[in-house]
Amino acid sequence: MQVTVNGVPAELAEDVTVADLVAARVGGHDRVAVARNGDVVPRSSWGQARLADGDALEVLAPTAGG
């Protein structure tokens, strides 16, 4: 399955959920937000949200800002 994660193409196995992706990319889940094709994936549904071929994912975390 071909997706993009934070703008970079990635080849993932089938049956990967948003929770799996976050665990692989971030480790802890604290204060992380995920968008799939521009829309928020609520934290409560990460475990059920299966990625699909062509998905564009953004995995975001806090940083300094004015």
Next chain:
Amino acid sequence: MTAPEAPTADLVPALAREEAGDPFTVGGETFTSRLLLGTGGVPSLEALEASVRASGTQLVTVALRRVEASAGGAMMAVLDRCGVRLLPNTAGCRTAREAVRTARLAREAFDTNWVKLEVIGDEHTLLPDAVELLDAAEQLVAEGFVVLAYTTDDPVLGRRLADAGCAAVMPLGSPIGSGLGIRNPHNIALLREAVSVPVVLDAGIGTASDAAQAMELGCDAVLLASAVTRARDPERMALAMRQAVEGGRQAKLAGRIPRRWHAEASTSFAGLPEL
């Protein structure tokens, strides 16, 4: 011979009482500090913590970025330890669509429906795009966000944002990070008159006198980042900003004297001897 008692001994509690009796309320929350601090540009976590503490701020802006470019958990640990409320921003967004999506993501990440709405129309000046800003504000208010809108110093746009339901209107003094101070004080005062929601001077503050001027013009609070984070000594500048905001607020409440063309003697001429 004993040294005279330091005059500041009971001034500090007096000031604390003044602060407690003059709270700043926005979005239904009450703060004793009228200084909002941005974390952008902070040189180190140590400087961040020292600055937050010295500033006395209770509301601190943060941003969301791709996890590879984020600050990680350490910055959040500092802010949690300081006990401040978080105000996520939509910095870098250029359209209402991007800003609304960013705000939704920030709500998810930071577990707050407060947002500093920022929609930039020009990459060189970072000036707000008025059309996209108002569009985003209307959408976010409809979705239940507490919107603090970063805007130009245009009183008409400020009124439109307030009418749209923004919790605060935050006009720039001058472009973000420029340190040019308040370029159009008259507009800031007009904007303060034009809306009933809090007005927070946001962007352009270079040094303490700029922050004091914002408060003297009637602003309810000041939001600044670079002036502290990029100062040679951020902690000391944070203290200076705290004192300037307090001083400016007190001066506003005290009521300044009118400006006069000619001198007005403060020492009476009555009883002046002939010598």
